[in-house]
Amino acid sequence: MNPPEHDVRKSLERLAAATKGGRELAFMEVCGTHTTAAFRCGLPSVLPRHVKLISGPGCPVCVTAQQDIDLLVEAAGRQGVTLCTYGDMIRVPGRRGSLQEARGRGARVHVVYSAMDAVALAQAHVDRQVVFAAVGFETTAPATAAAVQAARRRGLTNFTVLNSHKRIVPAMQALLERGAKMKDGLGIDGFVCPGHVSVIIGARAYLPLARDYAAPCVISGFEPWQMISALARLAELAQSGRAEVINEYPEVVSPDGNRAAQKLLDEVFQPAETRWRGLGLIAQSAWVLRPAWREFDAQVRFGLTPPEDCEPKACLCGKVISGLALPTDCSLFGRSCTPLQPVGPCMVSSEGTCAAWFKYSWRQAPHRPLPILAGASP
Amino acid sequence: MCLAVPALLVELNGEEGLADLHGNRLPVNTQLVPGARPGDWLLIHAGFAIGRLDEEEARETFAVLAELQAAQRAAAPEQADSARQEAPP
Numbered sequence: 001m002n003p004p005e006h007d008v009r010k011s012l013e014r015l016a017a018a019t020k021g022g023r024e025l026a027f028m029e030v031c032g033t034h035t036t037a038a039f040r041c042g043l044p045s046v047l048p049r050h051v052k053l054i055s056g057p058g059c060p061v062c063v064t065a066q067q068d069i070d071l072l073v074e075a076a077g078r079q080g081v082t083l084c085t086y087g088d089m090i091r092v093p094g095r096r097g098s099l100q101e102a103r104g105r106g107a108r109v110h111v112v113y114s115a116m117d118a119v120a121l122a123q124a125h126v127d128r129q130v131v132f133a134a135v136g137f138e139t140t141a142p143a144t145a146a147a148v149q150a151a152r153r154r155g156l157t158n159f160t161v162l163n164s165h166k167r168i169v170p171a172m173q174a175l176l177e178r179g180a181k182m183k184d185g186l187g188i189d190g191f192v193c194p195g196h197v198s199v200i201i202g203a204r205a206y207l208p209l210a211r212d213y214a215a216p217c218v219i220s221g222f223e224p225w226q227m228i229s230a231l232a233r234l235a236e237l238a239q240s241g242r243a244e245v246i247n248e249y250p251e252v253v254s255p256d257g258n259r260a261a262q263k264l265l266d267e268v269f270q271p272a273e274t275r276w277r278g279l280g281l282i283a284q285s286a287w288v289l290r291p292a293w294r295e296f297d298a299q300v301r302f303g304l305t306p307p308e309d310c311e312p313k314a315c316l317c318g319k320v321i322s323g324l325a326l327p328t329d330c331s332l333f334g335r336s337c338t339p340l341q342p343v344g345p346c347m348v349s350s351e352g353t354c355a356a357w358f359k360y361s362w363r364q365a366p367h368r369p370l371p372i373l374a375g376a377s378p
Numbered sequence: 379m380c381l382a383v384p385a386l387l388v389e390l391n392g393e394e395g396l397a398d399l400h401g402n403r404l405p406v407n408t409q410l411v412p413g414a415r416p417g418d419w420l421l422i423h424a425g426f427a428i429g430r431l432d433e434e435e436a437r438e439t440f441a442v443l444a445e446l447q448a449a450q451r452a453a454a455p456e457q458a459d460s461a462r463q464e465a466p467p
Contacts, residue, residue, distance in 0.1 A: 033379075136379050146409055146410070
């Protein structure tokens with residue numbers, strides 16, 4: 001493989017050359033960090049007219065089903081429970097408010113930097129039941145596995161996880177399948193694959209997408225030149241009808257990924273069906289605790305059952321995540337749903353598509369000026 | 379959420395280490411990168427090292443970042459002016 005060009009202009013020229021005179025191409029990135037990186041540098045505004053970059057289900061906060069959020073809020077409200085969460089989750093509104101609001105009502109909710117911090121908290125406060133909100137893709141899941149193992153080694157009986165870890169490849173597969181089956185499904189001409197998920201799962205993990213669905217996959221880093229270079233490579237592959245997996249982030253991504261992390265995942269978790277916001281149930285798309293680790297499952301420990309899944313009324317987050325709607329298609333966007341008062345998770349998370357649009361791209365929808373900005377003085 | 383940053387491992391005690399990130403010292407768990415040693419550049423996510431970087435690559439990344447920062451600083455006054463001009467009425 002040739003090393004990618006470190007030059008934005010050259011990569012853009014390559015992209016333009018690859019798409020010249022060709023059909024319209026739609027590529028999807030499935031990583032919240034890619035979404036933010038693309039918008040921050042104004043990438044959508046410099047792409048050739050017939051190349052679309054769609055943000056897919058790449059933000060773990062955004063794809064977490066409403067019922068899982070409700071479950072977290074319920075767990076936080078239990079007597080004697082201290083709920084530990086990554087900061088991203090704390091403001092996501094559930095049916096009975098967010099974790100932050102639960103904290104306002106007296107629940108003990110702690111923001112942690114690492115799953116190990118939650119284990120340390122459990123060790124320091126044996127009189128409290130510490131529940132860790134385990135959210136994230138393969139990048140984050142090994143840390144939860146390590147935390148659960150550490151809790152067992154230390155003999156902790158007051159540490160559990162409320163788990164909604166997800167696997168990205170089955171979701172990409174589901175999108176491709178639905179795109180092929182349904183009339184209103186989304187045509188995806190290729191994926192910009194997530195850089196840091198790939199560190200764990202390896203480049204080979206995307207081979208089934210290329211083989212079975214003829215979808216080109218290019219693993220990309222997060223600098224503007226890396227993303228544009230990945231798009232140029234995807235356009236070249238799509239135009240020539242070659243479905244290949246190409247690793248353009250070889251400095252950290254290997255063909256087989258991080259074997260130690262995979263082994264750890266396999267020891268603690270097994271794949272299972274789970275619900276995604278906007279995408280519904282997807283087979284094999286969750287990492288759930290293996291039976292041997294059930295004592296660390298907060299749902300088992302506290303007898304929690306997920307409530308019925310019920311997404312906020314009129315919220316288009318589900319469609320935005322699936323690439324079927326733009327944030328500006330949503331009647332709530334910029335009106336009742338803003339980063340300060342978010343309705344849906346895509347506006348809450350700093351990596352959410354709606355938040356990125358609100359922050360960087362509202363001018364692309366001049367036909368719909370945002371009320372919150374109208375009349376604002378510079 | 380899947381944000382990861384490269385940092386230099388400076389201390390290691392069993393699996394627990396300390397990494398230097400632009401002068402900040404971060405506690406880091408290295409169990410996912412067996413054989414990590416002080417002096418290694420690691421990719422760090424949520425308190426865990428998830429991968430090892432080629433030293434040259436890491437330096438290159440930081441050099442590009444430093445270059446960008448310098449360019450942004452140099453262009454800052456201009457940018458501020460143009461931002462004012464472009465701001466909505």
